[in-house]
Amino acid sequence: MNELSAIWPTFGLTLTTPRLVLRPIQDADIPAAVGAALSGIHAPGKSPFSNPWTELPEDELGANMARWYWRCRAGMTPESWTLLLGIWHNDDFIGCQDVEAKNFASLKTVSTGSWLKKGAQGQGLGKEMRAAALSYAFDYLNAQVATSEAAIWNKQSLGVSASLGYEPNGSYRDQWGTDVVEVQRVRLTSNSFSRPGWKLKVEGHEAAARFLGL
Template structure:
């Protein structure tokens, strides 16, 4: 019997931490993802995202999210890929953690971004899911550098970065949502990574890595 992972290998990837399950968002997961986003991700009028996708009217948000999931899947190549990992906690969809790369075979660099529904914030889940993709990037994909960024006022995100060992990598000025923002860039290496005191469980890595053209 054919499974989704037979035609798109990343569907077989699962990362498991003590409290979370991370795996690529499938079509049947999209309604739960939309529901989590509609429940609230941040305070109104204070978007932490470079593209303020959560500001879309409710009747447009679902369509935009579905199109984004489909676009990332269809455009994925070894030279340019984004894994959109849904986050489940106690069986509920609580957010999304992405890990992406361009020219990975040469640069060995990934970037990350994430969102977490407000009802799941403040419990360390954001740190746990970022630690999961850092462990996966360094220990399984063979990455040498992980990058991220946040608006300078977003101390919650920057606090997660600091707790994991990310170091400042310059401040830039960029247009986010049509407005100028001061953006703090951060970077993490295997040497600076403050590893958690738990082990990451991984299933489906080898077919995924082969699909992404990664040979560690």
């Protein structure tokens, strides 16, 4: 047992699409993740996140991101887990795609969230990485439902959702940072998923699935 993936099997998981590689973020990847975030994700004062973490001072952002990665990793159990998948495009770290579940064995439901640095936006990569996560959830984890949400003004995120087959699932008002935001929930089933025209390549699934209690 001399490899980290033998101790923490999700580290051996890799999802590959025609243009992207998705794999769980390890400690060695954190500097690249911080660099991508610092390069810019959204316009100033227009955070698409319920927790406006991108608006932290530069000298605090990196430590905050590291804490989040470590917290999610430390809290992973079969009853509650979050896969924080880093996204690589041409060997460049460009963003993160999260897949989260609670009581998955019973509910068969995942939720997703993501971010993509500005320099990688507008190329269809956000849709491709979400399609990868959904393909993995439905075809390998045997999920039945996927959920997501976005601020009602976030047409880009909601547009990606609609293009993949998500349907509106109600809205609610919430406080995001200092702003009150109308949030749109969306819901997707395995049958309504608008699958991409490519096949996802998956490595390391069996060990990761056992680790997640599946």
